[in-house]
Every structure is written in structure tokens, then in C-alpha cells.
Amino acid sequence: MRDVAVIGVGCTEFGEHWGTSFRDLFVKAGALALEDAGVTGENLDALYVGNMSAGRFVEQEHIGALIADYAGLATNHVPSTRVEAACASGGLAFRQAVIAVASGMEDIVVAAGVEKMTDVGTGASVDMLASAADREWEGFAGATFPGLYAMIATDYMHRYPLTREQLAEVAVKNHENGAKNPIAQFRNRITVDTVLNSSLVADPLRLFDCSPITDGAAAVVVVPLERAREFTDSPVRVLASAQASDTIALHDRRDISTLDASVAAGKRAFAQAGLAHRDIDMLEVHDCFTIAEICAIEDLGFCKKGEAGRLTAEGATALGGAIPVNTSGGLKACGHPVGATGIKQIYEIVSQLRGEATGRQVDAEIGMAHNVGGTGATVVVHILGA
Amino acid sequence: MRDVAVIGVGCTEFGEHWGTSFRDLFVKAGALALEDAGVTGENLDALYVGNMSAGRFVEQEHIGALIADYAGLATNHVPSTRVEAACASGGLAFRQAVIAVASGMEDIVVAAGVEKMTDVGTGASVDMLASAADREWEGFAGATFPGLYAMIATDYMHRYPLTREQLAEVAVKNHENGAKNPIAQFRNRITVDTVLNSSLVADPLRLFDCSPITDGAAAVVVVPLERAREFTDSPVRVLASAQASDTIALHDRRDISTLDASVAAGKRAFAQAGLAHRDIDMLEVHDCFTIAEICAIEDLGFCKKGEAGRLTAEGATALGGAIPVNTSGGLKACGHPVGATGIKQIYEIVSQLRGEATGRQVDAEIGMAHNVGGTGATVVVHILGA
Amino acid sequence: MSVSRFWRKIPQRYNLIGTRCTTCGRYFFPPRSLCPDCRRSGKIVDHKFNGEGTVVTYTVIRSASDQFENTTPYVLAVVELDEGPRLTTQIACPPEEAKIGMRVHSVFRRVAADGESGTIHYGTKFVPAE
């Protein structure tokens, strides 16, 4: 297997792009990534695209080909493959790109993620997001996606000493980071009271515990490490790429409050990279809800079960903390175009490792990305090193 | 890159499975493939699933995880990835599995395809299939999927000496083969008159020029060639795996009657395998419509443009012909559960190369599979050798 | 939800009929056709659950998808059946009465109205046991 490096990254602003279509969103992100990499479209060997639900959001399947076409790659017949694992689609697209390069099959590969969510109403998008979980046996009973994470929160707070205020601190910290990120959907600072006074969505989760509905796209370029210096002076190495699955339904899990797929993917990633927790300088984790960030930090092994709330309230995961988490603002403040999120995590880590995260820069040489599909039925973990 | 071999295959009957759910369909095919390979679920390293539109057919996304779960693989947290390229989703899933094994990342990998199409009405499924083409600029104008292939046929018949009767011979030959295939949806023989007397769907294509709406699933197991003998005495080698894209919309193609992605993927596959056309003993091609089989044979280079109709009428592509095409009955008679079709092609070729295609056996050591997404925006070509 | 997809699972949805692996004795609801422990050596038969169980966790849904919007707020819970398997279900009780550990049993109720088709879906909910 060949070593793989990221040589370029690009990302649209995240938010509500009323005037921009699905295909234009992608073209923007792709062009930014290629420009950053100093690569032209003619040189691309393959494209992997993460997208959850264009079939339902914009009635379009066959997204890989669509995107290759509008990115101007059809003339060269560049292979383009869509991968889908709900909210982990982006992370999986990156992983497939890494595997394709590692195999020796391809040399210059773009991994991208895109989602156009605001073309449908809120009720419809709630319904669509529920299709990331078990439609037959969760959705049918009336489970919404926030409702499933709310049941994780209820179980967690029953068993561990997490307070409602500590949970709110996750959102406060991520808005603080988002305020410093020019691509973030929300750049306003909030307080614990903002969260506690927002409307209940599914007890105990309130509106400000939830990531928003977002349009956006992100793209990165990967090549064999041995060729990286042809393109850039600051390649970022892919030190590990791990993936794990679990039951589609929350009710079938071994433990409601532990995402076993996070545990498994995290362990596999550390083993692949030959690294320990103390080697990781920053984390981008999948905070689709505040409780999800708490679980992620613990399930990846950065602290014991039950401690992440206290650590967050103490500032350990803030920009200046022992282990900065979600310097981008996370899904909560940066926004969560589901298929794009996993690629945006790579974008953020590369920006940080290259020292280009102006205004929110942390001191980091190694970063970890953690991308979750559904309530944990798919988890993808990557470790990147400068 | 490591050489890769297929060590086991499984397929459900294709047809209308009223009593069987999406997840049960897959479990059946997967169990058959594992049994055939002599592998147990605990030993699997990864799963790739081809599926076009479960989001719209059964309102479920996150198909990779769902299938891993119901196949009993969640306990081991086996990575499971869905890939989608409309009707080429199955072929792409196989290709991703091959890349994962070739890379050295995984050893024992299942590639599967599944589609449950009969849960929605005909009007709705026509609409869903149109999402394989350009929803905004073809579908909006009233283009159906048969309508797009009909425009290929109109152009083709205007430029080349293909008769309506020769076109019908494709369907007649594929029903003849389907009649000998125990998993085929249609096992009835038909005549040229059956086709010519069937109702017009989109001129000049009639009902019997079109593949049906089908439920079905298929699965295959791939391993590094060096390990294949641990499991089987008759491994089938993957000699080439090639993929190409083209514009999503038919109207943007260089030539309406030539699928340039077929041309490109075919050439890449021959180059990878170091083989010539005379080395190929049988073809499974993507005959979603009769005209598609005509184009496929020509675009892959097995004869000149304009000759495939005559060759078909002369019997050159029949079981006893010079180059048997679609011994399974093809999409036309075997059925076309879109996500499963590409894997069923591999299933058929492996069955033939192992000498297990009772009743329709041809003399073959090397076979080629050709799987098309949409009207040719994605094409995947594989060459397998005994 | 399409009509055939709903009707296919009517025995399961109406009567809590799941499956059991006679090889290892494990029960499944929602039903499974393959035992994850025994795989191909597992023999799967239907099993009607008695409908007694305990709330493992719960929430109160205040913002729902279109199909359920007329019934908010409602209590959604994971219930562990006495035979072992867990399922996601509504608990027909006032939101403030829902508790972890609460004993519940199944009842047959209207679950959702499908705006698209106008169909009313019935199925199993749970109520607090006396």
C-alpha cells in the first residue's frame, strides 16, 4: 500500500444558498481545491463524491457522473463514484479516495462532499434525515433524528453526571469557534442561556443543541505521498483511515450512550497510525447534536465515559485548551450539509496543520476527523499529520 | 497492487418479491455467496453495496450499514459502504471491492447489489428511474428513461442500416437465454412478432424492447488471488476493472448513438488485462433496452458501428454463436433490479467460467461484464478469467 | 410509506410478531431472518411477544415530520421486551409521567396519518402498566 497525502482543499461558504444550484455548489468547491493543489482538471484520475440524499432533496441520483460532467471532466471520461452513508458520506468519500490512491490504481484523486438541503421544507427535511436511521422500525414509530439523539442524552444523563448546562457549553464553544471561521453558517457568539432558553425539540435537546439545515460543498485532492512535493511544499499525510459499522437502529445497540462504531473505528485508526491519544493535537468530531460531541470525545478514548461534559465546561476542548475540538465551529456552528461535512472536517484539519486557520489557529501537527452516519451505524475516522 | 479473485457468488431469483422486504432480499443473496465461498460472516473485512434509489423506493438511505446489520455483521463492526451510479451501482460496488482488496487494505470483501422496485407504482418508478438522467434538463422537459434510449434508437436507425426486426431479435435471443436461467424473471420464449405487436412505449421502442421493473439481490466474495485457493478450487481472476464517465445528459454527448464512456472503459479494460477482443469468450452487456445491447457490442469494439443488428439476426451473439452475449437473459429477460444488475453480471460470468451454467453453458475461459448508468454517464467494464 | 411496504409487515406491526433463533434461543424484534450469532446454522421461527416491557430511555418529541405533526408532543421510547429484544415505540402517556425503568405493555393504536396517500397507519404503541 502506498502512503497518501492531501495536497489541496476547498470549501464553499456553508449556509442557505438560495441562488445556487446543487451542481454549482460542487463546481465552486472543486475549483477551489484544484486551485489550492495547483492541479488542473485534465490531470485528475478519479473523483469520489459523498452525498446523502440528492435523490430526495433534488430528485437526482447518479451524482458522481453529474458532478464530473459539470466540473468539466466528462470529456476525459474521468471515473466518478458516489458513496453514501447518510451523514458520514463525506468521510467515506475521502476514505475511498485514499484507498484508490493507496492501491496504485489512481494517482490524482478528488474527494468531495455536497448537499443541497434547503430546496425542501422543514417537515420534509426532518423526514429525509430520518432515513439515515431505520425507516421501518424507528421512523415508523415517530422517531425523528433529533429524537434519537435525545434518547441517547436521556440515557447518558441518567447514568453519568452530565448537567444540562455542561451540554450547552458544547454549543457555546462551537459558536465561539464558528465566529472565527469565514465559511461558518453561524458566526454569532451565544451563551449557555441562549441554549437553555431556546425551544425544546426533543427533550432534553433544544434548538441550540442541534446542527442546522445547510447547503454546502467541500473538496480535497489526494495523491501518493511520493508525488506530493511536485504540487505543494506543505503536503498533509493521511496517517490512518478507518471505518466501522453498527446496527442501523439505536434500540439494537449494546449500549445506548456509547457509539461502538466510534470506539471500533477509533481503535483501528490509532493502530494503523501507530499513535496514542497524546499524539493527537486537535479533533474535528461529529457534533450533529451537543450530546454527540460529548459521546465522540469519550468513545474515541480522549477521556473516560462521563467526563467530557466537565472537561468541556472547564475549557479543555476550546481553542486554547488541552485538546481543541471542532475548531471549525463543528456541525453546530459551521453548519451541516450532510454529505459535505466529512470533507469539511478534512478541510479544517489541513487548514490548521498548514497554519492557515487565521483567527482560530491552534498549535497542531496531528489532527483526527470523526464522521458519523445516522446515530452511529457508520463511523469513519481519519488521522492526518503535517 | 495485488491480484484479486472471486471465490463465491450468490443471487436471489429476480422478479416481483411481494412478500420479501429490501433487507431480506439482500440477506438471501449474501448468505448464498458466503456459502458458495466457504466463508463465514466473522471473517469478512468489508462490504460494498450497490443500490440506486432505496431513498425513494423504500425511503431508506444509509443502505451500507442497514445491510451489514441485517447480515449479522454489526457485532464485528465490519465497514460497509454504499456506492451509487444509477443502473451501474452494482458494477461500481464490485469495482470498489476489487480496489479495496488490490490496495492491501482488506482481504475478504463482499460486493453486493440490491434493489426493491415493486413497492411503488409504475408512474412513480418511471419518475425515479428518470433521476438516473438529468432531472433538471431532461426530466423537466418530459424525458422518460425509455424515451432517452428511444432517441438513441431514432438517431441510430437514421444513420445505420438497422431494421426494426433486427432490433427485436435482441429481445428474442435474450428471452431464449432467460428461459434456460433458473433465476430469470421471464422464462418464456418470444418471437419477433411478440416484440413488434407489443405496445409502443417511446417510438420506435415497444414494451418488449424494455427491461422490466424487478426486485432482486446478488452478492460475490473477492479475496487476494494468493489466498483464493484456501477457499476454492475454481477461483475466477479479475483481469481488469475499468470505469468511465460522460455527460449526465444525452443531448450533451459527442455522438447520440455512441456511448463514449463504453468506448473509454472498454479500451481501459483491454489495456489493463493485456487482452484483445478475440480473447473474450462471452459478454454480459447492459441491455436495459434492445438498442442498448446493439450499441454495447459496437462501442466495446466487437464489431463496427452499424453491424451488431445484422450479427444478432444471424445468431452470432446467441449461445452457440461466435460471441455469446447475455447468456443470463440479460436485463431484458433475467430482469433489472437496477442496483443488483452489475453484480448479477459477475455472477453469470463466474457461473459460466466455472462450468455451472447448466442448460445455457457456453465454452468460455474469459468473460467481460459491461454495466451502464443512466444513458451512459457511467460505464463500468470488468474482465474475468478462469 | 407505500401501501405494499406497510402491509407486508402488518402481522409484525399489529401483533408484535418477531422471530426467534431456536439454535441459540435469542429473540428478535424487529424480526430478523438471520441470527447474527448463529448465522447460517441458526434456525429462525416466528414468535409472538407478550408485549410486556420496560422503558430503557425516552424523549418527548416536540417537532415532528409531517406525518406526525398533528400528534406532538408525544413520548418516544426504547422499550426492552421481557424476552430481551428492544424496540422503538411511542408511549401513550402524558410527557411528564415518562420515566426510565417504567413498566409498560403493548396496545394496538393509530400510529400515523400519511399525508400523501391519506392512509391511516395502525400499529403497536405501549402504555404504562398498572
Added chain:
Amino acid sequence: MSVSRFWRKIPQRYNLIGTRCTTCGRYFFPPRSLCPDCRRSGKIVDHKFNGEGTVVTYTVIRSASDQFENTTPYVLAVVELDEGPRLTTQIACPPEEAKIGMRVHSVFRRVAADGESGTIHYGTKFVPAE
């Protein structure tokens, strides 16, 4: 089709407004924001097509999706605009009159009725040139 998705492209759908790459002179309809030939060095501007063109290929749709079922049979064609780009469109003419090479021009017409939302979608069709 969702309302915002439709309205976003109203200028394009109603008035045949596509794009042009001023770097190489190539025209695009449907509009593209990136020229496949010039890529990042291509400068893209809007362009209103004059709506004159020629039928490249066609079919008669006899079995349509729900949105179009009331209008079958109808002629569907690929038309090459005089400026170069091709598009998929309906030709408002009797099926037996459609021919490859036929000259056509664009008109503004009702294209489809959306059963879900009840919306009627207007857009461009083509008619035979005199």
C-alpha cells in the same frame, strides 16, 4: 419539483438564457458555470439564445411519468440551437410530423402539472418553423 428549485432557473427555463465562455466562444445551454475546455481560465457570461434550431433526434413518448401522463403522446427531441448547444425539449407538433433535420423555434408553454403541489410549470417548448 420543489418550488425553489423551479424558480431558481426561471430565467433559463422561460427565456432560454444560458451561458457563454468568452475565452473560447463556446455556448452552453443548459447553462454551465465552468467551461469544460477552458476550466478556470474560462470567463462565463449569460447569453440569451435566439431560439432557432434543428431536430437532432426525437421520439414520441406514449407512457410518461405521473406529471406528464395527461399530455401523452408527445414528441420529445434533442434540438441543436443555431449557436451550437443541444437541449432536450418537447416539440409541439403532431407525432407523425416530427423528423430529423426539421427546423424549429422556441415558444413559451405550459410544460407539466405537478401532482404533489398542484403547481403548473411553464417553460420552453419548440414548434416547427414555417
